[in-house]
Amino acid sequence: MRLHPISLLRITGLLDGISLLVLLGIAMPLKYIGGIEQAVTIAGSIHGGIFVLYVLAIAYSALRVKWNLLWPALAFAAAFVPLGNFVLDWQLKKAQSKYELKPFHYGLLVYSIVFFSFFDLFTQLPVMSTFATSVGASSFVVGFVIGLYSLTNTAGNILSGILTDKIGPFKILMAGLLLSSGALLLYHFVDRPSILIAVRLLHGFVAGLIVPAAFTYSANTTANNEQGKKVAFTGTFVGLAAIIGPAFSGIMASKTSVPFVFTCVAVIGLLLAVLSAFFLSKFKIVKKTKTDGASPKLVSILNAGVVKSFAGAFFLMFSQGVIAYLLPLHVQSLGYDSRLSGTLMSTFGIIAVLLFVLPTNRIFDRVAPSVTMSAGIGLMGVSQLLIGQATTTLTLYSVLGLYGVGFALLFPSINTLLINATPPELRGKAYGYFYAFFSLGVVAGSSLLGWLPFNTIGGFLFTGTLLLCVAVFAAFDKQRQRTADARS
Template identity: 45%
Template structure:
């Protein structure tokens, strides 16, 4: 069952990442202008955020198995609508539906994984889940670029088939009792309401900060590579470098560190390391330094992603965990949109864009650390 849920996580992110290399050109081919192309591309994240926020209530009330089966099935059906779009407005509507329905799948999958994680091993569990996301982040764009170069509709059809087949397999691989089953863990009710609230906010801020940096990186790194007159393929290999680094940390025995150290400390460490990597990127003029920066970025990502997820798990009771993960991934979507949109709107250079993202990360680390010291909450985990 656990492997199957990890596969669902992989398929969901693979679907999203595989469309990154093709959506702009697909929209342009339908006659969309530059501004409208940006709206079409961003619509997925916008509606995904809405779906994330609504998903939690249904996950907690109607159980994640049903959400996964319906969500995967509808998402697969929507993917088959893409080839029928003949105008930019139709494509925009399909993107809205696609992002909205997809917003239900990931919170449901992560909630089920969290509820089945052994007490004291949530960090390692989230690290392994992060590896599934990382593999999708590497394989998705590669598939989209290769398949889309021949016939862009192939990407939608293949993803649609995968979604429908996975939806059909849900009843066989996820038993009825599996959704709410799992080992016991300390209830968040043991903590004061104020402490739970502050730590959950820290997790949300960590998610926003991570994806803000990702948004800036996705927007600025290709511009930096182009300005430094390196091969256009360097952008892809640089992004793969950080992904491979993170996956190695997730899957190697180093993943034991996630349950040895407190999630809050690993979270602030990861944010600081990513901030440092962004500072290096802003001053990198050689390909070697770019690769070194991306390896460091991958280390920070590897420490940050599982720790913010583990922090959320340890501070929420099972009965409300679906809602917690729903809002958690809404902050993911918001950060991704804000990172690229803000730096794009300011029309800043890649150096200034990386500095803005680094300042956001360091600023959040500073105020959260000071707040933690000031409050000194008991039972900090």
């Protein structure tokens, strides 16, 4: 039997109240009277951890229990008053039987998992190149290390897609969350390039298990006529990760260390694993159906819509890989620190989220996804051309904002193309290959620019020109297809 949300709130509240009394009544006198400073350090750390769990219990109760917001507000305030939690527990015990439970929104948890996976990715962008340099990596190894994560991520994506269709997304999500959290903690042991390479190999592979399973879950629980808007809403959480991740890692790394940043991300992954164990275990997978004649795998997966979505995914992350590699170096060459790199990378996420959540998201159910795909790639290409020419903070923010518009058009488009072109029973495998191309794009973007004899400005010019060529080709292909349809 699952623990009632109010019971969970009471347990964590009592623990929080006890730890507060220990901190105030025992640890602080030991420090200020007995001179034992470690007492406050230890008790304060324990109390801080319990308080985080208590806040999560408050949030969970607010989502599940049909009561007004006064209860969560009182519960939060009680944590700051000695004996307040004990008085609150007395009231909660009487109130527990009076309030009904609301059904849990499973989609919110899936969105949170998507957020975690991309938050893991985006927190790496502003700091990985400088972190690799700090442990003695050469310029070639720096580019290789950035791309290596995505290279092994490709294998994880493909394996995740295959296993998701066979055993369902739950076990794959759990494995990905737990193993990714463990891999993030290994960065504490990195002190030379060889160890960094080994950690990146493992981290990339296990992180690749998460996203195909999460997107398959989301796609298979959505009506076909709402896929565009639903993907845009899912993209909101990707955008939030793009906003929070780089800014968080850039600021925190400048104040603490890169391994500490990754430890914070690992804690989020472990919390989501615990929640998933409670709420996603009952998801029923779609059974495959047998068809006569040609293999359904070839008929369903190898078609024009899927190929376009794979290409869009590749060039989206090719562009992202170039930014991950070159933008911190460009910012550093202008005399700024990693904090600006983080906030710049967050800028495109802010613009993308606005386009996802505002009524502009209706475009993805009204305009053909191949059209918005071409427009998105073109805008991203223009922004790449302009980044290398930008030398002030204002122009850098403006160009990254334009990049965000392109990202907002491209990401939902390629997902909608994929969903419309695949049946539910093969969607896990399709998403596995889709995110494999995602990962390969980052590898190609960061590694290729590390190999080619370009400086930062030349690298941005090369990437922008390539993306514009792809956008023109995609638009031409769309027009050719219209002409062929008209003739037929």
